[in-house]
Amino acid sequence: MIEARSVEVFIKKGKIDSNIAIEKAKGPSAGAIVTFCGIVRDDGISKLLVEADEEMALLDLQTIAADAQKEHNLTYVHVEHRIGTLFIGEIIVLIVCGAGHRKEAFLGSEYIIERIKERVPIWKKEYTGEGERWVSSEHE
Amino acid sequence: MKVKVKTFARFRELFGSDLAIDLPEGTGITGLVSGICGNDPEKQDALCGKEGNILGHVIVAVNGVRLDRDDFPTFSLKEGDEVALYPPVSGG
Numbered sequence: 001m002i003e004a005r006s007v008e009v010f011i012k013k014g015k016i017d018s019n020i021a022i023e024k025a026k027g028p029s030a031g032a033i034v035t036f037c038g039i040v041r042d043d044g045i046s047k048l049l050v051e052a053d054e055e056m057a058l059l060d061l062q063t064i065a066a067d068a069q070k071e072h073n074l075t076y077v078h079v080e081h082r083i084g085t086l087f088i089g090e091i092i093v094l095i096v097c098g099a100g101h102r103k104e105a106f107l108g109s110e111y112i113i114e115r116i117k118e119r120v121p122i123w124k125k126e127y128t129g130e131g132e133r134w135v136s137s138e139h140e
Numbered sequence: 141m142k143v144k145v146k147t148f149a150r151f152r153e154l155f156g157s158d159l160a161i162d163l164p165e166g167t168g169i170t171g172l173v174s175g176i177c178g179n180d181p182e183k184q185d186a187l188c189g190k191e192g193n194i195l196g197h198v199i200v201a202v203n204g205v206r207l208d209r210d211d212f213p214t215f216s217l218k219e220g221d222e223v224a225l226y227p228p229v230s231g232g
Contacts, residue, residue, distance in 0.1 A: 038232050051149050052231070053224060056204065081231060093232050113232055121199065121224075122231025123149035134150045137197055137228030 007069055007077045009061035011054050013084040016091040021078035025098035030075045034105035036113055038093040040086050045126045048086045053121040057081070064115040072108035074099045079112060081122060092124075141165055141219040145176065150227045154183055169200055169212045172223065186227070199226035 006024075018035055025033045040048050065077040076098035086092060095112050099105035116122070117138055124135040145159040155176055163172065174192040177183040188194050200207045201224040207215060217223070 050231070053146070053148055053226065056201065056224070057231075059204075116232040117229070119199075119229065120231050121148065121226045121229055123227065124230045125149070134227070135230040137230050 006075075007062070007065045008079070009058060009065050010080040011052055011058055011061070011083055012080065013082070016080050016082055016094045018091065018094050018096070021080070021094060021096040024078065025076040025096050027075060027098065029100055030098035031100050032102040032105040033076075033096060033098045034102070034109045036093075036095040036109045037091045038113070040088050040090050040092060042088045043126070045088070045128050047127045048092070049125040049127070050081075050083045050086060050092060051123045051125070052081070052083050054083070057120050057122055060120045061116070064112055064120070067115075068097070068108045068111045072097075072099065072104045072111065074104060074108045077108065077112070079116075081116070081120075083122075141167075141217070143172070143217050143220070144222045145172070146222065146224045148224070148226055150186060151225050154186055155225075163217065166216045168217065169194065169207065169215050169223075172217060173225075187225070197228040199229070200224070201226070 022033060022035060061079050065079050069077050074097050078096040080094040082092055095109050097105045097108040126133055126135060141163055143161050143163060145161055147155050147157055170192045173188045173194055177188055184190055194212060203222055
């Protein structure tokens with residue numbers, strides 16, 4: 001049986017539930033599902049603000065997810081990025097990749113998070129007891 | 141001619157959001173950023189330096205399409221263009 005390949009991307013304000021995407025990634029051709037969650041880490045911050053140019057970011061996520069699917073032969077790709085105010089331990093970004101084999105799913109997931117960090121117009125601001133600061137880019 | 145400039149994150153705080161800028165016909169990207177930075181050192185440090193050269197990892201999009209850095213010197217804005225200025229991104 002050949003599955004319809006599926007790519008889903010979201011930018012949302014509410015909390016992210018990884019279980020929904022994992023269930024959707026299951027299918028007769030998916031021998032592996034890799035889940036990547038970027039989490040708000042306790043670096044002495046009280047909260048994190050995530051801002052995006054939503055229109056451009058959504059288009060970018062769609063392109064990146066479709067490229068990953070094609071490049072790594074993924075059966076399912078789900079990318080979800082949160083915006084708004086987040087607290088320690090909450091999911092900032094969720095990537096779920098389904099593939100026939102684990103290697104493709106791992107590579108697809110890595111490809112997506114690296115492209116997000118490189119080019120998608122999303123920014124994070126950390127709030128601490130001393131004040132607030134925009135997080136600098138890994139590529140700056 | 142009038143162009144609209146959208147800014148985000150650190151740039152929004154520095155420059156304000158949704159700017160409407162009046163520029164001479166044929167102004168390019170360098171002219172635009174020099175204009176909005178003026179002589180403010182903080183703005184220059186964030187966006188374009190004193191020479192008006194846009195700093196690395198700053199992304200410029202016009203009407204929803206990213207410009208290649210190599211095209212900055214030759215690109216001319218038109219009446220009604222919408223320019224987005226992105227500081228270095230930090231999502232994920």
